[in-house]
Amino acid sequence: MAGEIPDLEAQERTGTGKGAARQARRDGMVPGIVFGGDTDPLPINIPFNTLIQKLRAGRFKSTLFNMKVDGHDDVRVICRDVQRHVVKDLPTHIDFMRLKRTTQINLFIAVEVDGEEESPGLKQGGVLTMIRPEVELIVTAGDIPDHVTIDISELEIGDSVTISAVKLPKGAKPTIDRDFVIAQISAPSGLASQSDDEDEDDVDVDEVPTTEMGPPDGEEAED
Template sequence: MAGEIPDLEALERTGTGKGAARQARRDGMVPGIVFGGDTDPLPINLPFNKLLKMLRAGRFKSTLFNMKVDGHDDVRVICRDVQRDVVKDLPTHVDFMRLKRTTKINLFIGVEVDGEEVSPGLKKGGVLTLIRPEVELVVTAGDIPDHITIDVSELEIGDNVTISSVKLPEGAKPTIDRDFVIANISAPSGLRAADDEDEAETEEVDAADVPAVEQTEEA
């Protein structure tokens, strides 16, 4: 199961329609709606500043939230749409969907590394680069993993880990069809610099071995 699902606190909005929405915006709130499941849609208001901060942090629409509204049971939701002002590009309305345990959703899942202490490539001074610290997966709302684990215990310098070599949680699959790299082990910077110098010296020697072409003037 997932670790900590962030809370999203909202207020129940009294009244519907454009008038109530405009009043909410004047009060520093962003109107929204929670729909889906076996419950009637719930009009809500969200604090503008808090919502804007979360939107600017990124991945708002692919984050699972635990929505808390006074007088209602907590419910897991995911954002389905953010309407914005066409001039200021600021949020004016947000739609959330309630999730059943069997609902399939796209989420970014963190990557953890195993086997660093025994990796032959790292023992030789190689550098581990986590190209994708998170991987977007299609998962079931009721069975969201804390993380996925990659094993680097047998990796040498120059090797990498791709998504096809990772054992994913049951029911989860990548959103990207192709086999992509998650991490790799590269040569230490000193060794790379030495290799570059060797290549440069080799090129200079090869150039010196090329005989000069004599140019003759035409009569």
């Protein structure tokens, strides 16, 4: 199931060069360019506050956007570069690449959990730990899932779910070439601490050897 692709609104930038870019920044915009595909590059401006908000949300360079520019057809884009001020670290220019529906890209996909109510490990007081709340997959731009699902209905304490147990969408595959852990059920902290204490109590002080002290060398023991 394809996920909802967030919109990113931009304005077509009139004029090119450093002068137009400086004017855009004075107007509270971040200049950028959209390139790729069978269309000429399109100079754009994006509101500074909008861009900052999306950058701070994270995963900006691995998020597919539906770019909307007045006078142009909507197009799917992905960020390829964000240039920043050397001192203030604020965005000064941004590059986007157009994508066809068949283009393969790397995206982070959210992980959803099924079977929490049935899991014997959770019923026994275990704790579900999400090692990877998102997994990075290679997907096609025209068929991006909004999530992948893991099933923990049969997991006991100490069990885990790896990527090999996940049914991935058609055409999708992990970017990591190994069977990595996504989630696991751990023992509750109180139980773990009790186990540690029991290990310490197993030491028998009566088994610790003692050394019998004798008189100093050259001296005889008194009767």
